[in-house]
Amino acid sequence: MVTDDVFAVIAEATRRDILVSLRSGDKAVGELVAELDASQPTISKHLKVLREADLVSMRAQGQKRYYTLNTAPLEGVAEWLGAFSVAAGELARQLTPAEPADVLARDNAELSPAVVLSGGPQPATDDTVPQQIGRTVGRAATKAADLLANLPKFGRKK
Template sequence: MAIDEVFSALAEPTRRRIVEALKSEPKAVGSLVTELEISQPTVSKHLKVLREANLVSMTAAGQRRIYSVDTEAVETLVGWCADILPAPEPSAVSVDVEHRQEQDELTAATPATQQLGRSVGRGLEQVTERAQEFFDKLPRFGRRR
């Protein structure tokens, strides 16, 4: 999957609306047509583009096609965004030590597992913060709120 396909797919406001509608739960094409007030051929056309970009996946349920968000492309996009952002200042990464200690006591895991969990948690916090910084810098395309 090329990152260009993901950006192209998300460049169209209708496709972003479809992804937004699917983020809470999988839905059939008919439900999307009703919810978004878009014709069935238009929804199907956009779902095809989203599927080709690996942003949504489809499962058959008899005659119905149920679509859901596929996080693989989103994870690739977030990773790409994190790679282009400058590294955060060491003081910008906050670690809630007391909360982590409580979690460690609750899980009663081995020291090696606890260390791995802390490392993964810190890495995830850094990526999330960097991705949020990146998205905050982007213009809000097609958002009406």
């Protein structure tokens, strides 16, 4: 799967929550429903998207369906983040789950590609499309780094 597709899949908060939940091992749909306090159709819909993106795999055991985390597609995201010399663990330590969304959005706005690639801040300009794209990429990179920092190590190549 292409890295862009993985970013699109993990952009949804419920899907990220499912991936984090599956870090501890296989879980049945009912366990995910109870743990994430969401409806069964909602969890099933997101699991289908995650399965199509090859981020989870499913095995049937009787009437239950158990899902397992597959970290291979996330390796492309880790490599992409590495191109910016972003340490996933370092970003994750800077963020706490209790931070308000507006604080995260403000901090992520500072991660625009122009700043990262040029090595320093750029003069302030009006909000333009490139800046909006930069903020979106920054938020996605931060979320991906946080997710990757919390994944167990399954023989990832460095």
